[in-house]
Amino acid sequence: MNNNLTYITTPKNAILRALSLFLLLFISSLQVQAQDDVRATIDSTSILIGQQINYTIEALANDGEAVIFPEGQTFSPLEVIESYAIDTASSTSARMKLIKKYGLTQFDSGRYVIPKQKVIIGTRTVETDTFLIEVNNVILDTVNQGLYDIKPIIDLPRDYSNWWKYLLWIIPVVVAISLFLWWLLRRNKKQKEAEQYIPPFEQAMATLTALDSKNLIAEAKYKEYYSVLTDAIRRYYEEKVYDRSMESTTDELIARLEMERASGHIDFSKHTIASIKDIFKRADLVKFARVNPPEGKAQADRLAVEDIVKQTREALPPPTVEELMMQEDYREALSRKRKRKLWLSGIGGILAILLLATGIGIAIKGYSEVKDFVFGNMTRELAEGNWITSEYGIPSMVVSTPKVLTRQEVPLPPEAQGKIEATAFGWQTFPANVTIGVYQFKFPKGADVKVEQLISSQLAMFEANGFSADILKSEKFATPNGAEGIKTFGSGSQVIDQEKGTVDAGEYAFITFQAENVIQQLFISWHDEDPYGKEIAERVMQSIELQAKEKEEN
Incomplete structure (x- = not known):
């Protein structure tokens, strides 16, 4: 195969x-x-x-x-x-x-x-x-490279980004006050010019001159013409002869003039009194009986009144020193009265504008918003201002706060010195509406440290300084980056003045983290009736992050 x-x-x-x-x-x-x-x-x-x-x-x-x-x-x-x-x-x-x-x-x-x-x-x-x-890795040369001192704290400039909100309220109020003051000063100027003293004779002659410029006779307005003509004599006699001349009838005025002549106080001639009586009787007929004067008689009466005023000035005795002083005092008193009235009117008007603006603001924004705008609110400014995020301690705790926390001295008992390392960073408002503290304790390795005992000793220390914890609660707490701790919180009171017995109520919270021989804490307290203090506390607690110990050592 x-x-x-x-x-x-x-x-x-x-x-x-x-x-x-x-x-x-x-x-x-x-x-x-x-x-x-x-x-x-x-x-x-x-x-x-x-x-x-x-x-x-x-x-x-x-x-x-x-x-x-x-x-x-x-x-x-x-x-x-x-x-x-x-x-x-x-x-x-x-x-x-x-x-x-x-x-x-x-x-x-x-x-x-x-x-x-x-x-x-x-x-x-x-x-x-x-x-x-x-x-x-970046190699750090810690031998040849010198260390630098810690730089001092730098105060950041105030945040003026919300200045336009204040202008929305201030500009209308300033404009309203400016318009009111302009109107008040203008009115006062007119009153001052109107109250400027003019001697009776010059005032009477000015009235007759002004009457000549009017075209009352050509328009057959005899009633108005004779009213001005007789008032010129009456006002002159009101100051120089008889202080009730304006309100007297013709017969009463003539009777008074004859009495003054008979007593020798005024050197009147019978012809002058007869001319006054004739003009006033004709004026009464024109004003009340609507009887028009004969042609040319109105012009003649005008000239006669001017002669009567001139004859009266010659017949009157010269003013005494006492009369002149009284006139000067009267003018000064009138000037003081006018100034006092001007000040009272100005202050009253400005207060009325401010009250009106305050009422409108309360109706639109509410009472608390207007109160904070007028008087200011420290905790609100801190809550709404620029915050600072910093790391404190090693291993570090990252916390966002309204102001940077400064290092504080931690007094340790003699038996703990050399065994326990304690660092503290703190800040508080003045007065102490909000208090923030970050603490770190390093114990010897293998030491049996209980968080509850540490918190109890801290509360005892606070009570020794006048703070008493009325309510104490405890629950688990977790940071955004997953670190777990214990939150101890409640309400308490602080003795402000022992002699007066002044007590200030507030709330507090301890956030405690324990890892091996290191305990890290955040303490914060605030007024229980201050919503912005509570807002600050919540924001601070939500910002906590713990850095890993390995990362710190690296």
Whole structure:
């Protein structure tokens, strides 16, 4: 028996084998061609932590073919920190070369492989080569490089980003007060000009001159004409002869003038009194009986009144020193009264505008919003201001607070010194509406430390300083990064003044974490009636994160 195997090939089998061989060679040529169409390069295979690697993909495409490069975090375990825009370059062939660059990095040391990246050219999908990257640690020279002192705390500038909200209230109030003061000063100026003292004779002559400028006789307005004419005499006599001249009847006034003449107080002639009586009687007929005067009589009475005023001034005795002093005192008193009225009106008007603006603000925003705007609210400004996120202690506790916590001295009993390491960071408002403290205790390895005993000793210390815990509760607590601890919280009271017996109520919370021989704590207290203090406390407790001990040592 022949052990050699002999294959008999028929024409059909030969054709199939030839076709298979052709397809295999064709596919291989396509793959080689596809691999030639895409090329990936990197500028470095060894970097330090955080340094950037430039990853470049070059693709050749025919005219009209779409090219799709990788997008997103497809380079994991390396991170894409920047994806550059696609660039074009000329090619030796008729095809176009497209260039795509990526910026990659890694923040942990080790050896990493950049996986294959898929590039789609038309209907084809081409994969790039893999690359091995070595990420090295940064070597710190702690021998030759000196250490620097801790930099002092820098006060950040106040946040004025919400200044426009204050202007929405201040500008309308300022405009209203300005308009009111302008109106008040303008009115006072007019009153001052109106109250400016004019001697009786000059005032009477000015009234007669003003009467001449009016066209009352041509318009047959005799009633108004004679009213002005007789009032000029009455006002003059009101100050110089008889202080009830304006309200007296014609007969009463004539009788008073005759009495003054008979007593010798005023050197009136009988002709002057007769002229006054004749003019006043005619004026009464015009005003009450509507009897028009004879033609030309109104002009004659006007001239007669002017002569009567002049004759009266000559007949009156000169004013005494006492009269002049009384007039001066009267003018000064009138000026003081006007100034006092101006001040009272101004202050009253401004207060009314402020009260109105306050009422509108309360109706729109509410009482607490207006109160905080006018008088300020320290805890609200802290709650709504810029916060600071810092790390405290080693291993560190990350906490966000309104202000940075400063290092505090921790007094230890003599028996604990040298055995326990204690660090503390704290901050509180003044007055103490909000108090925040971060504590860390390191015990000897193998020491049996109970968190409950530590909290009890801390509460006892607080009570020795005047704080008493009225309610004490305890529950589990977890940070956003998964660290578990115990939350001890409740309400208490603080003695502010022992002599007066002043007590301030508030709430407090201990967040305690224990890992091996290290205990980390966050303490915070706030007023129980202050909503913004509670908001600060909740935000601080929600921001707690614990850094791993291995990371700190690294």
